[in-house]
Amino acid sequence: MTEVHHSRTERCGTRGDPTDRSRECRQRANRSPFHAEAREGSALIRRLRAQALVRLLGHLRPIIWPAAGAYGAAIGATLLALAIPRVLGQIIDAAIDQGAGGLAWLPGPPAGRGRLLAGAMLLLVIAVARGGLSFLQRYGTAWVGRMVAADLRRAVSDRLLRLDTAFHDKASVGQLMTRVTDDTEKVRQFAATAVAELITIAVLVAGAVAILTGIDSLLAAVALAPVPILAVLAVTGAGRLGPRFLAVQRATGGLTARLQESLTQIRIVQAFTAERRTATAYETENEALFTRRLDVARIFTSIFPTMSGILGIGSAAVLLVGGRQVLAGELSIGTLVLFNAYIFLLGQPVRRLGFFLNIAARANTSARRLYELLDREPVLVDAPDALELQTIEGRVAWRHVDFAFDQEAADPSRVPRRVLHDVSLEVGPGEHVAIVGTSGSGKTALVQLLARLYDPAVGAVELDGHDLRTLSRATIRRGIAFVEQEAFLFSASVYHNVAFARPGATRAEVEGVCRLAGAHHFVSALPEGYETLVGERGMTLSGGQRQRLALARALVTNAPVMVLDDALSAVDAGTEATIRESLPQESTIVSVAQRLSTILAADRIVMLEAGRVVEQGTHGELIAANGPYARMFAKTRGAAPDDTDLPWEADLAVTSGGGRP
Numbered sequence: 001m002t003e004v005h006h007s008r009t010e011r012c013g014t015r016g017d018p019t020d021r022s023r024e025c026r027q028r029a030n031r032s033p034f035h036a037e038a039r040e041g042s043a044l045i046r047r048l049r050a051q052a053l054v055r056l057l058g059h060l061r062p063i064i065w066p067a068a069g070a071y072g073a074a075i076g077a078t079l080l081a082l083a084i085p086r087v088l089g090q091i092i093d094a095a096i097d098q099g100a101g102g103l104a105w106l107p108g109p110p111a112g113r114g115r116l117l118a119g120a121m122l123l124l125v126i127a128v129a130r131g132g133l134s135f136l137q138r139y140g141t142a143w144v145g146r147m148v149a150a151d152l153r154r155a156v157s158d159r160l161l162r163l164d165t166a167f168h169d170k171a172s173v174g175q176l177m178t179r180v181t182d183d184t185e186k187v188r189q190f191a192a193t194a195v196a197e198l199i200t201i202a203v204l205v206a207g208a209v210a211i212l213t214g215i216d217s218l219l220a221a222v223a224l225a226p227v228p229i230l231a232v233l234a235v236t237g238a239g240r241l242g243p244r245f246l247a248v249q250r251a252t253g254g255l256t257a258r259l260q261e262s263l264t265q266i267r268i269v270q271a272f273t274a275e276r277r278t279a280t281a282y283e284t285e286n287e288a289l290f291t292r293r294l295d296v297a298r299i300f301t302s303i304f305p306t307m308s309g310i311l312g313i314g315s316a317a318v319l320l321v322g323g324r325q326v327l328a329g330e331l332s333i334g335t336l337v338l339f340n341a342y343i344f345l346l347g348q349p350v351r352r353l354g355f356f357l358n359i360a361a362r363a364n365t366s367a368r369r370l371y372e373l374l375d376r377e378p379v380l381v382d383a384p385d386a387l388e389l390q391t392i393e394g395r396v397a398w399r400h401v402d403f404a405f406d407q408e409a410a411d412p413s414r415v416p417r418r419v420l421h422d423v424s425l426e427v428g429p430g431e432h433v434a435i436v437g438t439s440g441s442g443k444t445a446l447v448q449l450l451a452r453l454y455d456p457a458v459g460a461v462e463l464d465g466h467d468l469r470t471l472s473r474a475t476i477r478r479g480i481a482f483v484e485q486e487a488f489l490f491s492a493s494v495y496h497n498v499a500f501a502r503p504g505a506t507r508a509e510v511e512g513v514c515r516l517a518g519a520h521h522f523v524s525a526l527p528e529g530y531e532t533l534v535g536e537r538g539m540t541l542s543g544g545q546r547q548r549l550a551l552a553r554a555l556v557t558n559a560p561v562m563v564l565d566d567a568l569s570a571v572d573a574g575t576e577a578t579i580r581e582s583l584p585q586e587s588t589i590v591s592v593a594q595r596l597s598t599i600l601a602a603d604r605i606v607m608l609e610a611g612r613v614v615e616q617g618t619h620g621e622l623i624a625a626n627g628p629y630a631r632m633f634a635k636t637r638g639a640a641p642d643d644t645d646l647p648w649e650a651d652l653a654v655t656s657g658g659g660r661p
């Protein structure tokens with residue numbers, strides 16, 4: 001693994017001709033595992049498309065016996081349902097038409113009232129047994145559906161948490177939430193109701209055909225004629241409803257996402273008095289959704305009466321044809337009733353066939369989307385032979401690094417937009433390097449590579465001389481602590497937010513790092529101190545307070561390398577200087593910085609411009625060199641109307657010692 005990356009680094013990094021080099025590198029990047037994975041992925045997904053529902057059955061494996069019991073109960077209940085008209089027909093024959101030999105197979109007197117009573121008892125027993133099986137079926141399938149959905153939800157959320165940062169950059173949170181909630185719900189409906197209902201319909205139709213043709217094939221043909229017509233109506237209805245259901249599903253998702261976004265950004269909405277506008281936009285979409293829903297309802301309500309009409313015609317036809325046979329003495333009254341009863345017994349579920357096929361189709365779409373996620377493998381995982389470093393010195397390096405955020409774009413012909421070009425930089429143990437550059441020059445990208453949130457397209461990032469790709473993630477996390485540009489806190493206590501980086505950190509340890517990060521003072525003043533809830537639903541902190549807690553969270557890891565992405569920008573210069581001085585002196589610090597006092601405190605300054613390192617050295621050296629850094633410095637100075645008012649003057653006073661020892 002190391003060999004491969006190093007050789008690629010050297011060839012791409014050291015070629016003379018820059019155009020030649022970039023072309024070759026691009027070609028290499030296209031052959032990178034990302035692209036191979038994207039191509040393989042799409043072929044895989046295509047193959048799975050047909051099998052999503054089949055794959056779902058795999059989730060039944062751990063619960064195979066309860067599932068078999070539930071679906072078996074469905075079959076049993078259906079068989080009993082089929083028996084009821086049969087027995088009913090014979091009771092009628094036994095009671096009214098005593099010569100017809102109804103229920104002759106039951107023990108007791110051959111005809112008359114005794115027969116009737118025995119038959120009625122039998123009917124009661126069947127009805128009770130069917131009720132019992134029906135309960136087992138309904139409860140059992142509901143349980144199976146919930147188990148399958150819970151299993152999928154667990155798998156999907158687990159996968160989402162493990163997928164790479166690059167994946168999450170492009171994904172919409174709203175859509176991912178829909179996957180976890182809605183798509184698993186569709187699958188639940190399928191496993192809980194559709195499977196059992198489709199089994200029921202199949203057993204009913206097969207049973208009715210067998211029983212009726214066994215009695216009288218002509219009358220059977222008349223009685224069963226509506227079934228295929230109903231089935232065709234149901235299926236075409238489902239075909240018409242399918243896309244509309246999908247549209248409703250999409251519109252619902254869009255509506256939820258819109259509301260979610262407005263609510264999470266409620267401050268922006270309110271600050272720009274956009275409440276009315278936002279509400280109107282929501283209303284418009286809501287109305288569109290209403291129209292779509294009504295459309296679905298219209299089709300539903302037009303299909304059902306048609307089906308009832310067809311059932312009525314079928315029943316009349318049986319009465320006509322069968323009635324003549326009864327009059328001619330060729331058919332018993334009981335049999336005529338039996339035929340009619342079967343028509344209605346079949347009619348109900350066959351009418352719902354479309355509905356359940358629809359559930360199956362929607363579950364298939366949802367399952368496909370879920371498997372698309374589940375089949376996605378995170379790229380940034382430990383190599384099988386990943387190294388665990390026992391001691392970490394804290395030496396980091398970027399070697400001829402090229403990087404693009406979208407390097408795993410599915411379309412291999414698209415050239416990813418590079419945000420870092422041939423960046424090489426070494427930082428020794430205990431050294432403090434400040435990264436400077438204009439907004440968008442690639443500072444965040446550079447330090448995110450060090451935290452291995454991404455891998456470089458070309459070149460390597462190293463810790464103690466090891467390519468990060470060869471190290472275990474645990475080692476990287478132990479070695480490098482990263483403080484993001486935007487400090488985020490979870491809805492949890494201060495203690496839990498800090499200890500998040502090292503579960504099990506003691507209260508004293510958390511307090512210790514909070515002191516270092518200049519947070520202890522304000523945390524103590526919170527109503528419940530370290531137990532105060534912060535974050536979304538809790539007490540809201542100021543930007544600078546949040547940043548200090550984020551720093552404490554990184555410090556609690558005791559990592560020898562601290563990566564600070566403009567992490568104290570919202571903290572006043574004086575406090576920042578105090579915090580900086582209290583940081584462990586032996587730490588390697590790579591800090592992206594805008595503020596002069598921070599920059600001056602560094603041992604070395606590295607200037608980035610459009611993704612390239614254009615200059616590095618101490619402040620004095622860079623000013624003397626009169627290059628890009630000196631120009632930036634002069635521009636900032638010129639921007640201030642009066643030199644004496646420069647915030648830098650105060651900063652300079654605080655940090656007059658210059659770099660760290």
Ligand SMILES: Nc1ncnc2c1ncn2[C@@H]1O[C@H](COP(=O)(O)OP(=O)(O)OP(=O)(O)O)[C@@H](O)[C@H]1O
Nearest residue numbers: 169405406419437438439440441442443444445446
């Ligand atoms: N997740 C992302 N996906 C795609 N492009 C990105 C992503 N993040 C940043 N970029 C782009 O990469 C370039 C470098 O961004 P980066 O965040 O590294 O800049 P920066 O130097 O940290 O800027 P700032 O000082 O504003 O924080 C920018 O052009 C930006 O638009």
Ligand SMILES: [Mg+2]
Nearest residue numbers: 443444445485
């Ligand atoms: Mg940045």
